[in-house]
Each structure stands twice: as structure tokens, then as C-alpha cells.
Amino acid sequence: MxxxxxxxxxxxxxxxxxxxxxxxxxxxxxxxxxxxxxxxxxxxxxxxxxxxxxxxxxxxxxxxxGRHEVAPKGQSECLLNLGVASSTDADRVVGRARAAGAEIITEPAEQPWGYAGVFADPDGHLWMVSADPKS
Structure with missing residues (x-):
């Protein structure tokens, strides 16, 4: 490896x-x-x-x-996740992404698995920012 x-x-x-x-x-x-x-x-x-x-x-x-097609904007085969230390950090990252032009898909909020928000970058790639529920 x-x-x-x-x-x-x-x-x-x-x-x-x-x-x-x-x-x-x-x-x-x-x-x-x-x-x-x-x-x-x-x-x-x-x-x-x-x-x-x-x-x-x-x-x-x-x-x-090669012959595999590039997905059209707004269609994603994966969700990229950025783990952060706290809900405050998640809010900060999503806010910074918003200020830089991200489309907010879901505002940061408590979820069953933790605190998370999702945004799309300028090309439509989805990013989740999440914090462990214990933080």
C-alpha cells in the first residue's frame, strides 16, 4: 500500500x-x-x-x-464530507462557503447522526459539513 x-x-x-x-x-x-x-x-x-x-x-x-460520461451539473454520484469539531465550526464553514458562492442545500441543523449542513460548490458538487453529536 x-x-x-x-x-x-x-x-x-x-x-x-x-x-x-x-x-x-x-x-x-x-x-x-x-x-x-x-x-x-x-x-x-x-x-x-x-x-x-x-x-x-x-x-x-x-x-x-474515457467513454464514461461526466455527470451533468447538479447530478452527483457522491457526497463529500468535511468533519469538524463542533456545531459552531460547521456553521462557520457553511457560512464561509455561502459567502464564496456556494448554494446551500440544507442549512446546518441537528440530525439523528450529528449536526450537519450541505452545500453545492460552483460546479454542483455536494459537500456535507458535519460535527459529532457529542461536540
Whole structure:
């Protein structure tokens, strides 16, 4: 088993929009060499020590996945989850994402499994922010 981080790749429509959203909205740090547009190429963000997020323009994403179709905006095959320490932290992350242009799908609230809210990034990818019910 490799010790390299897991990389989750998502198709995006616009590098600059996605770069600003993930940098400003989620506070993630981009890694890599800057391209001519001032954005790292490939566009990757460190989520934590074991996970990176790679954002690939739709055309390039299609090249990588071959005959498998890229899901249309608003259709998602997965829900990405950011775990946080408390409900206050969840509110803060969702608020920051909202200010950066996220569409709020469900406002943060108590759920049977904990405290959680869901938002969609500029490309329609769904993110849940959740806190353990004991926090």
C-alpha cells in the first residue's frame, strides 16, 4: 500500500472560479507550480495529510475517464464530507462557503447522526459539513 495521499478528482467548468471558491470559501491550501494564469497546475488542494482534492476542467476530465460520461451539473454520484469539531465550526464553514458562492442545500441543523449542513460548490458538487453529536 502506498503512503501517498488519496486524491479525489472533480470536474470543473472554470479554474479561476473553483480556485477562489476552495481557497476563500473552504480555506484550503493549493499546492503546485503556478501556471500562466497564476493558478497551480494541476489544481490541487490539501484537505488533510492523507487527502488532496484535484479540480480538472471538464474537457480534461473527460479525457481522463474515457467513454464514461461526466455527470451533468447538479447530478452527483457522491457526497463529500468535511468533519469538524463542533456545531459552531460547521456553521462557520457553511457560512464561509455561502459567502464564496456556494448554494446551500440544507442549512446546518441537528440530525439523528450529528449536526450537519450541505452545500453545492460552483460546479454542483455536494459537500456535507458535519460535527459529532457529542461536540
Amino acid at each position: 502506498t503512503s501517498a495521499p488519496v486524491i479525489v478528482s472533480l470536474p470543473i467548468a472554470d479554474r479561476a472560479t473553483s480556485y477562489r471558491f476552495y481557497r476563500d470559501g473552504l480555506g484550503l491550501d493549493a499546492v503546485g507550480e503556478l501556471a500562466d494564469d497564476g493558478i497551480p497546475e494541476p489544481l490541487q488542494f490539501v484537505v488533510n495529510d492523507g487527502l488532496r482534492l484535484m479540480l480538472i476542467p471538464v474537457g480534461g476530465f473527460g479525457w481522463v475517464i
